[in-house]
Amino acid sequence: MYENLVSSFRRAGHTVKLTEFIYEERRRRLLQRVWARLEKVLAIACVLAVWEIIPRLDLVDSFLLPPFSEVVKSLAGLVATGELFKHFSVSLQRSLIGFLLGMGIAIPLGIFMGRFAPIEEVMDPLLQACRNSSVLALYPVFLLFFGLGEVSKTAIIVWGTIWPSLLNTISGVKNIDAQLIKAARSMGISSAALLYKVILPAALPSILTGIRLSAATSILVLVAAEMIGANSGLGFMIFYFEERYAVPEMYAGIITMSLLGLLVNYLLVALNKRVTGWKEKAEGN
Amino acid sequence: MNSLLAVTRQSFKSVAAIGTVLVLWQLLPVAGFIDARSLPPFSDVVKGLVKIIVSGELLGHFAASFHRSLLGFVLAVGFAIPLGIFMGWFKRFESIVDPLIQLCRNTATLALYPVFILIFGLGELSKIGIIFWGSVWPILINTIDGVKTVDPLLIKSARSMAVSRLALFRKVILPAAVPAIITGLRISATRSIIILVAAEMLGASAGLGFLIFDARHKYQVEKMYAGIIVLVILGMTINYLIVKMENHLTRWKAKGDEA
Secondary structure, three states, rough: HHHHHHHHHHHHHOOOOOHHHHHHHHHHHHHHHHHHHHHHHHHHHHHHHHHHHHHHOOOOOOOOOHHHHHHHHHHHHHHOOOOHHHHHHHHHHHHHHHOOOOHHHHHHHHHHHHOOHHHHHHHHHHHHHHHHHOOHHHHHHHHHHHHHHHHHHHHHOOOOOOOHHHHHHHHHHHHOOOHHHHHHHHHHHHHHHHHHHHHHHHHHHHHHHHHHHHHHHHHHHHHHHHOOOOOOOOHHHHHHHHHHOOOHHHHHHHEEEEEHHHHHHHHHHHHHHHHHHHHHHHHHH | HHHHHHHHHHHHHHHHHHHHHHHHHHHHHOOOOOOOOOOOOHHHHHHHHHHHHHHOOHHHHHHHHHHHHHHHHHHHHHHHHHHHHHHHHHHHHHHHHHHHHHHHHHHOOHHHHHHHHHHHHHOHHHHHHHHHHHHHHHHHHHHHHHHOOOOOOHHHHHOOOOOOOHHHHHHHHHHHHHHHHHHHHHHHHHHHHHHHHHHHHHHHHHHHHHHHHHHHHHHOOOHHHHHHHHHHHHHHHHHHHHHHHHHHHHHHHHHHHHO
């Protein structure tokens, strides 16, 4: 980048000072970044504007799709009464416990199975069968064993989140460049250090992909489980309002759910950037 | 002789784990370690499966589920792949629409199911609609990604040979994007079955999801497990078919690697 500046400085024939060039360049970049952000905000604003206008013009039945402002109003109402917070915290608790338990099982197990190829080979058909069976098909079984309470919901989330992470961890550990391991071993590394300094970092991108897939699955399963058999939680709330034709409140619940999904995704992307920082730096050099 | 041994060993490996689970499934309830009302022995479940196959009950539910998921999935493929290619090619358009797509993708699909019920009623349309909605996003995002990240060198070298736009598309961009598109298809296929089952449990009078849920309500546990087994087999079959398709579509690549 510096060379670019200098060459354009030279081309300009010394008529402008270098510092001014740098300022110019900075301003241009800032403007570009702001504009890129603005474009994205505008796209969403357009959708919201259409959402507001279409029902008001009676192009869509305003019973089925109330104007956005009314949805916001009912969202504010739900927040004010504390109802939203109650359901939100219940959902968050379920999905968080289920997700963390799932990760706590899947990642260590995946690393273990990735390191011991014979076990993995024998277990693979079973894992494939489990992964490809629809998670929710097993929900009635969980209900049978654990009853209608919290345990069955947490358990089905654990079950649903395990498989993507487990399979991605296994493939990440299995596909580590053998050279890396040999090189580390030739330097007399201990087993624990090999795990922490070589295997984990190398398998990390793949593990993170699995975690993201698991997070998406956990929210999908959470909503379904809450709709099918629960008396609290965001999924229950949305379905409850739909059955009572409280349409603006239903949309308010859906918006909350989307925001939760976006937040989870954003956090995982940030985590991804942070823990694979070493990789990007290495590529940048 | 050696290869025969290898084949036996391979097939032993592939059935050992599942076989163990099935044996345990048979023995644990019979020995009384697990309540047989919650988990009947595997042989009873097989009997239940045979019974609903013979009575034709299974076929009816299976056909209903198959019809819904196939229609929703095929519509999603037909919509998402062309749109994804278009958006991957026109990057400016993609960068504007991207936040919207992220929003849609990160919304839990089933949260929108009540909206679909409100708009399309409780019939087939709302179920096909929600499967379509759930399957569209993974395919769309992966297609965009696949087209966007085609090696520019490939495109430049094709252009330097004066390739026409259409041929560039058919012979360079599409083949290079196929692996990403297939990944999207696999994720979508898995999700479409999850959503199918949920939708059928929530409001349907036919389909495998309904069969399982209804059997649980009536405490016909064998029937419930039989339905689950059918769903597992269905899921594995679909996955197998997609893997086959991937191998078929990317056979040029494997050959290139070997050479």
